[in-house]
Amino acid sequence: MADSPTPNLAEAAAPTPAKKKGFKRRAFLIGGVAVAGAGLFGIKLSDSRAASKAAALTTGKGEHNFATWLKIAEDDQITIYSPHTDIGQGSNTGLAQMLAEELDAAWDKVRLVSAPGEPGFANTGLARGFLGEMSGQSGIVAGIPQSFMSLIARSMDLQITGGSSALRYTGQVTFQKVGAATRLALIEVAAERLGVPAAELTTADSKVLHAKSGKSLRYGELAAAAAALSLDSDPQLKSPKDYKLMRTSVPRLDLPAKVDGSAQYGMDFTVPDMRVATIMAAPVRGGKLTSVDEAPAMAVKGVEKVIKLDNAVAVIAKGYWSALGGLRALSPQFSDGGNAGISTASIFKAYDDLFAKGEPADEAGEGDVKAALGAKPIEAKYQVPFLHHAMMEPFALTAHFKDGKLNLWGGMQDPLASKMFAAKVAGLDADNVTFHPMLIGGSFGRRLPMYMEIVEQVTMLAMQLPYPVKLIWSREEEVAQGAYRPQSAAILRAAIGTDGKIAAFSNDYGQPESAESETTFIYDLPVVARRYYEYASNQQAGAWRSVNSTQQGFYNESFMDELAHAAKADPVEFRRKHLKPGSRHLAVLDEVAKRSGWGTPLPAGVGRGVAIVESFKTIVAHVIEASVKEDGSPKVLKVTTVVDAGSIVNPNAAAAQIEGGTIMGLSSAIGEAITLEQGVVQQSNLTDYPILKLADAPAVHDIHFLNSGAPMGGIGEPGVPPAAPALANALFAVTGKRIRQLPLLTQAKA
Amino acid sequence: MTVAPVMIRCYPARYWERRKEQDVSINLKVNGKAVSVDAEPDTPLLWVLREDIGLTGTKFGCGVAACGACSVHVNGQIMRSCSIAVGDVAGKSVTTIEGLKSADGTLHRVQQAWIDTQVPQCGYCQSGQIMAAVALIQQTGSPSDAQIDEAMTNICRCGSYPRIRKAIHAATGKAAAAAQNGAG
Structure with missing residues (x-):
């Protein structure tokens, strides 16, 4: 989960990586390509020296390697090497589905293992995908030869899992192509052996078939000869209508070992x-x-x-x-x-001082926001705490x-x-x-x-x-020495015109790093400003599931709700007015309104809230129905979610990510906070860093995927960001009290 | 200026005063087999299972009985093994995740329901979740949602809770009641 992926050893080696100034991860990536240009190297799926070393590491007798990532054994066993660590998302099963689909492999003989931590297994597809996303120039990136991308990946030691990237980059850029190219090589060998034209051959279940003669050859018999061929670097991929494995909910490959205690962490x-x-x-x-x-x-x-x-x-x-x-x-x-003066309060004060000074470190947007906001804008200040990952395995x-x-x-x-x-x-x-x-x-x-x-x-x-x-690490050490989602604050301002629409919208936010290259502002407004105020405490600026979209989603979607109420408009209708007609965002919003029964009556004491956030190229909208318990804490009764990730490889595994992401978002919104006093983290264990439990998880969660066909977005992270604002907006509908600080449990009790 | 370490709030002082104790031989039954371990009696059962007996399916999560990743059955009762001294289970019968399968390797119906419902994500907490669910079903037969809420207090950071609920119902033949929970 996280933003971009350049491991900077010097930075990471420092025992106090608190100040990450100049750690421009995206700039590094993009800069690397800018000097490179295209056409320097021949096109191959992986460059030869590192690839042959990688192949030697993994390929035994009777086994044959294809493009580093794939191994076919003479007994038809197919092994796929994943450069991703499946941290629970099921992404490795998805990657195997993608490769096996294009290969026409027999699924019951496919297994997937983690690639060794070796340069030959550096993740070229990921480098290529991220470059396109972060430079905003995917066309240029697509023209860079694979072998050069491979060198970039290697030079960055790139074998990362993060940025909701596994399927959309590694899968689409590398694994589908490896599967398709290997299939073509197997067909080529079969055509020669059977003495028939390749065009007469088809593939299925790890076999090449010749319908006219009824003959067939197993992949295992063809592998040795096929592995000696050079692979097509740009093979034709299947049309989605021909998919047999992709877009189906095949059971995850890793689960049997996770229910009987045999899985080795x-x-x-x-x-x-x-x-x-x-x-x-x-x-x-x-x-x-x-x-x-x-x-x-x-x-x-x-x-x-x-x-x-x-x-x-x-x-x-x-x-x-x-x-x-x-x-x-x-x-x-x-x-x-020298950090004993740093506390939760001092960090918020530092942001307030920067806001008052009004000199942002970076700004983006369009139009003259100062003029458009006028003398009396609607204004609200939001604050969120450090968040801890609390991975279950210390x-x-x-x-x-x-x-x-x-x-x-x-x-x-x-x-x-x-x-x-x-x-x-x-x-x-x-x-x-x-x-x-x-x-x-x-x-x-x-x-x-x-x-x-x-x-x-x-x-x-x-x-x-x-x-x-x-x-x-003891759990105490794990809680006290985190790489937390940064504590952050923002002042939101807007003016509403006589037409009931937003005339100007500004978001001044304080954080240790800019959110600009990573977060997406979805509304189509005439005048917008996003201004970043930089302050780093003694804490590491961590990447917490969905990264900057957590707090930015909370700020923008809570404030949109405030503006809707200020304009005396329905929160869904108000958002609709500010989304482009025909946009994917509008389709997601309309669908979630429809499926949630937005506008229909609710029992007394129950409120509905909506929020829509795009992160990692996936749009997610939640409608949450919630009430307030006797002790003042919130009770989430129902969540309706609509997701447009473009397309989905494994619907059931994707739904699990949306369920879990929503719960993680709710958990953080309701009760989680890391606080500092005298530079020291005040929380010590899961006893004082409360994670949502089963009884407080949504009793009903309806999830729907739109599958618009847009380029594939991520799925591990995007369920998180809209959860907190949808809940806060629902509670506002019940109590009339606006929640501008998280976690809201301390507010509810106040 | 120097600062002293943060106060460790979760460990009672007695844990640190007992360190001069000697190893003693402790007999217990684990997954049906008689086991004898030489350990200080105050060592948590968790670490004896993991490090001395080699059963690593029972997980260390928090060490203070807050998360439930270490849940095992002691004489049929669900217990958090990070907070039970091995001396206190002498002579008792312990069941871990490795002991749930039947002798022929067939999964327990709760384990099977976990696969059928595709519950685990990272999977680290699931040994404890499954042990808690098995205990709940042994106790109640077919638990209601309210009973599940009350009994299933183990933490899952991946947020597999809706599927845990669904899988418990599936294991007890109440799949239809849970059908609306979770998608897919």
Whole structure:
């Protein structure tokens, strides 16, 4: 989940990555291409040296590799290597569907495994897709040769999962083409062997068929010869009407192991002789370890060693419980890095001061907003807190340094970047470092390469230990040392003309990074201003599921509701007036109004709220029906959702993402907040960082996909952003009280 | 200026005072098999299961019984194994996620319902969710929505709750009642 993907090792290596100024990830991507131009390299699906190394790593006897990502065995077993970490979205099943569809593979003999964290498996399709999206010039990007894209991906160590990108880039740009090109190669070999024209051959169920003669050849028999052919780099893809696997809800490939306890996450990894470590970093981010008396930890049974790092102390023991006991026995002293003055209140004050000063770091929009707003605009200030990812599996990574080689095992959102980072920390050549990707117990952006301090920590421990060591973060450490969605504030202003339409709309927002390149403002207004005020606290500016669209969606869609009420208009009708006729947004809004029974009577005490947000090229609208419980907390009764992601690869898995995204959005809106006092995170565990539970999840959730045929958008993240404003707007309909600060639980109780 | 570490609020002092205890041999039954472990009696059952017995299906999530990822059955009762001392389960019978399948490898009907309903996303919490659901069904036969709300307090960050509810109903033959929950 997250924005763009350049792991910057120098940045990530710094123990206090609080100030990310100049960390222009998108600029790097786009700049890289700008100097490159097109036509420098021959067109292939992957460039040869790295690809042949990758193929050698994964291809055994009787197995044949195609374009790095695909392996066909002589017994017809088909293996697909995914450069994505399936962090629970089901994206790997979707990727397998896409490749298998174009290949006409027999689905029951398809398996998908994580690609090794090696340069040959760097994700070219993703580089190509993101370049197009973020440069806004997809035509130019499409003209860049694949081999050059491959070099870009490799130079960025790009093997990331984020930006809701797996299916729409890796899938569409790479996997469908690999499947189609391999199919053509298999047909070519079959035509020669059968002595018939290729045009007379068809494929199905991992076989090439010749209808006239009734003969057929298995893919497994053709694979060796086909693998020797060079693949067509731009094969014709199937028409959607011919799909057999895509757009169907095939069961996810990874679920059987997730219901019987056999799935192996990073936390579960074990090797003989392994020790377990746990760690505590400076409570004030930016601080250093100044002193620690090791004796109390060493007195704990099972503890073997205390290791001091620059900004943390780790205890190594026979098992986790001993390590934790040892750590808790210590009284380490840390400096505060000069950050002890930072608090939740000081951050909001910093934003207020910047707003008052009125000198934005960046601005976008059109028209003379000052003139159009006039002297007395409608104005509202919104504030949202830091949000924690709270992935269910706390960080756990194992490392072993032996005979000059470093091996790491665990789950990160970018195995290749993790490997390169570990090599840098260890001072080893990348060839001597191997990262073995394992299942991930949730991530939501937390395990992105920008925030992988655990890789640095475990590498530093392993380099000074003679045995393998698994570093486990306690939940307390995981909560206190997050890469939070930034605390943010915004002042929204608008003027409504005599025609009841918005004459001008401005959004002044304070954050550590600009939201401009990533968020989409959907309304068609004559005068708009979006102004970014930059302030970075001592916290990392994290990418939290759907990134900037969470807070920006809340600001814009709550304020649109305020404007509707100010104009004495129905919130759906008011939005309709400001969306382009014939637009996808309007179609989504109309559909959600229709399906939710918008405007029909509700029981007393129940309100309806609507919100519509586009993120990662997918438009999602929620209508939420909610009431207020006796204790003042909200009760979500029903959610109606309409999604236009262009097209959907696996409807059931996509629905699960929308369900889960909605719940994560509601959970954060209702109760989640990370707060700071004296530079220290005040929350300690899931006891004081409340995650929504089953009883409070929507009892009814109706989800509908429009499938407009627009270019495919993401699905993992876009369900999140409209959830908070739709709920806040529903509660306004019940209580008449506008919610301008999250989480709303503290408001409801006030 | 230096600052002391944040107060650790969730661990009672007794956890840290007991460290001079000696390992003792503790006998228990895990998934039907007699097991003997040498451990300090106050070690949480979770870590004995995961590190000493090698059953990693039971997950560590929070360590303070807040999330339920470590849920197991002790003498048939649902318990959060991160917060039970192994000494307290001596002589008792523990069932983990690995012990739910029948001897011939057939999935428990709750596990099957979890697949049929496509419940898991990241899957990390699902061992605990399934153990909680099995306990609830053993207790109630066919739980109502209100009973599910009350009993299923394990956290799922991926938000698989609507499908958990649906799968519990499916496992107890009440699939129709849950049909409107969730899409697909």
